[in-house]
Structure formats: structure tokens, C-alpha cells
Amino acid sequence: MPTPSITKIAMDTHKKQHQVAWYHPKTGELQVFTVHNTVKDITKMVKKLSKQAPGPLHFCYEAGVCGFTLQRRIEALGGRCSVIAPSLVPTAKGDRIKTDRRDAKKLLGQFLAGTLTDVYPPSVAQEAARELTRCRQTAQEDLKCSRHRLIKFLTRHGYIYHEGRHWTQKHHQWLLSLAFDQADLREVFDLYYAQVQHDQQRLASLDKRVAALAERAAYREIVGLLRCFKGIETLTAVTLVTELFAFGRFESPRQFMGYLGLVPSEHSSGERRRPGAITKAGNGRLRRLLVESAWHARHRPRVGKVLQSRRQGQPPWAIDLADRAMGRLYRRYWRLMERDKNPNVVVVALARELAGFLWAMVHAYHVHQMNETA
Numbered sequence: 001m002p003t004p005s006i007t008k009i010a011m012d013t014h015k016k017q018h019q020v021a022w023y024h025p026k027t028g029e030l031q032v033f034t035v036h037n038t039v040k041d042i043t044k045m046v047k048k049l050s051k052q053a054p055g056p057l058h059f060c061y062e063a064g065v066c067g068f069t070l071q072r073r074i075e076a077l078g079g080r081c082s083v084i085a086p087s088l089v090p091t092a093k094g095d096r097i098k099t100d101r102r103d104a105k106k107l108l109g110q111f112l113a114g115t116l117t118d119v120y121p122p123s124v125a126q127e128a129a130r131e132l133t134r135c136r137q138t139a140q141e142d143l144k145c146s147r148h149r150l151i152k153f154l155t156r157h158g159y160i161y162h163e164g165r166h167w168t169q170k171h172h173q174w175l176l177s178l179a180f181d182q183a184d185l186r187e188v189f190d191l192y193y194a195q196v197q198h199d200q201q202r203l204a205s206l207d208k209r210v211a212a213l214a215e216r217a218a219y220r221e222i223v224g225l226l227r228c229f230k231g232i233e234t235l236t237a238v239t240l241v242t243e244l245f246a247f248g249r250f251e252s253p254r255q256f257m258g259y260l261g262l263v264p265s266e267h268s269s270g271e272r273r274r275p276g277a278i279t280k281a282g283n284g285r286l287r288r289l290l291v292e293s294a295w296h297a298r299h300r301p302r303v304g305k306v307l308q309s310r311r312q313g314q315p316p317w318a319i320d321l322a323d324r325a326m327g328r329l330y331r332r333y334w335r336l337m338e339r340d341k342n343p344n345v346v347v348v349a350l351a352r353e354l355a356g357f358l359w360a361m362v363h364a365y366h367v368h369q370m371n372e373t374a
Contacts, residue, residue, distance in 0.1 A: 007053035010108035011061040012100045013037075013070065018061070020045065021104035025054045030108075032101050037066070039073065046077040060111050062086045063119050071121060087281055088117040122245045129213060130242040136206040136235070137285070143199035150192040154178075157185060207235070214238045222247075225361055227310040228322035229354070231296030236289050240358070243286050248366060253356035260287050262352040278348060287351070290358075294350040297329035317368070318361060325357040 009022040014037070021032045035045045049057055057079040061070065063086055074081040090110060110116050122130065147167065154160070161174055175193060180186040214223045214234050219241050226237035250256040257263050260283060265276040280287070301323075303311070311319050329350050336346040 005055050006058050007049070007055060008108065008111050009049065009057060009059045010104055010111050011059060011070075012104040012107060013061045013064060013066045014100070015065050019100040019104040021101075021108040022049070023108075024052070026052075030105065032104055037070075042070070042073050043077060046074060046079055050078065056080060058082070060084055060107065060116065062089065062107070068121055068127060072124075082116070083119045083121060085117045085119050090115055120245060120249055125218075126242065126245045129219075130245075132206075132213060133210060133235075133239045133242050134285075136203070136210050137239075139199065139203045139206050143196070143203050146192070146195045146199050150175075150189075150196055153188065153192055210235055210238055213242075222362065222365065224314055225318050225365055226358065228314050228318050229293070229357070229361075230301075230307060230322070230326045231293035231354075233310075236293060239289055240286060243283055247359065247362035250359060253359040256359045257352050257355050259283065260290065260355055262287060262290070262348065262355060278352075290351040290354055291347055294329070294347045294354050297326070297333045297347075297350050297354075299330070301326045301330050315368070317364065321357065321361055321364065325354065329353060 005025075007022065007025060009020060011021075012019040017034050017036050019032060020035055021030065023029070024031055035041050046057065059071075059074050059079055059081040060083075061081075062084045068083060071081040071083055084107075089107070107116075151166065157180075159178055161171055163174070164170060178189065180189060211234055213219065214237070219238060222241050223234065223237040226232050226240060227234060232240075247256075250259065254263070258279070258281070261279045261281040263279055265279045267274045267276060303323075311322075332353065333346055333350055336349065337343070
């Protein structure tokens, strides 16, 4: 018996409804229709297409507002579903007309041609852990905004702090000592300051939640290994693990660097070679964290009390790898600085190398695990 052909279906997804495009197996006619984004309508659509299609169903849609929930719903109904990376979808520069219907048809054609790239799907637990670290980042951004609002309000009315850095204990004492001539100004100040206090407490609470997440069995060992590196504390390590879901899906350090968007772009033709800035493809949140960590490489290699405490109980091979990374990144930083390179460019180059060391650390961990179980 010949194997039934797979029916491919493309969806242009939105918050309330989706455009669905597919070829009818009997008539060969392209059909495009709208389905509402509800469990009932999605279930009805999958069952209807299952009756009309001669074989298994394979859906696809671009990663976006629907996350991975739509994928799980379709696969729970017996279909297969791929989530596509939007940044890697081929686009035509001359195409200036965009509608949901045209997008669904275009995505179907690329799906049939095999030119789309899947996004690695996380499990429900992995996605929930990632949402926790992202919530912590949101709380940090909210605190930054509320602080800025308060400082700008005070600056507009002539209250400027000159005795050091903002948001120290001394600065808070200065804030509480301010006197306002107008009752309305006092009320506005109290509201702004209360918001700052609320955001600080919320951030502190989420820091404790993230620290507790790092102690879970699924993350404890990997987080401990990553914390051996200079410039990588618990928050950065947990964010790396929860955003990537699985380091093992990257076959090489170069592939991992490319996922982070840290590799240089290039526009070369004929005999002319024009390298450019980094691609900035993939996960921008991790790219920012690695660049922040790479700034620590400019300091002389040394193991202080904080780093030494983080390394307690970790295997010698992991500490040795982290020490080699610390020494190499320091030497490379000053070597590039001596060539009058822009410091920001230098740090991005170090972040790229740091990504390679991180991949090597996790790869070595998996190798040691395999040797122990063998």
C-alpha cells in the first residue's frame, strides 16, 4: 500500500482569527478561509480537514502572538504543527501588497517548497520557567521607568540631587526630606515615590523566585556550571537555560553564535568583500546578557571571594574551562584595544567567544554524564 501523502496547511495567525490556506487533494484547488481563534473553532477546523485530506495533516504558522499554544492544540487533535521563525522567512523586496489572505498563500507556497525554518518548541514546563525570567526583566524595566518619572518630575520643579549617585540610601533620605510649597506637588511626589517602592519590592520578590527556580532539579547542575564563568551570576545563567530550553540542539559553537545573532553580516559580490555589523538574528535577550557579561573581561583575571563561592562544589574540569575563558577573553580585549578598536565592537567580539565557551561547557557536561551512565 502506498503511503498517503501529507497535506500541508499554512496559517496566518492573529489574536482573534487566522487565515488558513491549503490545496484540496481531490480538485487541486487552493482554498483560503478564516477560522476564529477559539478552542471550539480550531477543533472543528482540524476535524473537518482530517476528513477531506487523504493523509496526515501538517500545519505551520509564524511564531508570534499565539506562542506555542496553537501548536499544542493542533497536535493534541492528531495533526502535526511547525512554528516558523519569522526572521528567516524569505521575502521579496518588490512585493508591496500585504494582506492576511496573501500572507497565508505565500506561506503555504514556501512551506511546500521546504524553504521555512522551524523554531525549537519548548515543553509546557520550560515555557512557564521562561515566562518567569521574562517577568523579572519586565519588573526591572518598570522600576527603571518609575525612577525616571520621579527624577524628571523633581527636575522640572528645581529639586536636583548633587551629593552622589541616585537611588542610594543617602539619596532616599534626601527624597524623604523634600518640602513642597504646593499640596498638589506633594501628592504627586508621594504617588511617584510609592510606585518606585512598589516596583522595588516586586523586583526583589521576583529575584527570590528566580533564585528558587535555579535550585530546581532540572536547572541546578547546568546553572552551577555556568556560574563558574566570570560575569555570569544566577540570573544570567537561569535566563540562558530557560531561553534556550536545550543547549544540545546546537551542533557546534558557530551555530550557537549564529542563533544569538553575534556573527558578522556580509554583503559581498564578485571580487568585493564587505563584512558588516553583527546580524542580530535570533534571541536578542540572550545577546544583551552575553554582551553585559563580556564587559567583565576587561578586568585582570582573578578569582575573588564572590566567584570562589560560586565555584564551590563544581567539578575541576568546569573550573579549568572557566579559567581558560577568563584568561583568553582578557588577553583578546586588550589586544583589540591596542589596535584602536571601538570598545563596543571589542565587547561584542568577546561576547561571541564567550558564547563558544558556554557551548563547550554544556557540551562537556553532557559528555561527562554519558560517561558516568555508561
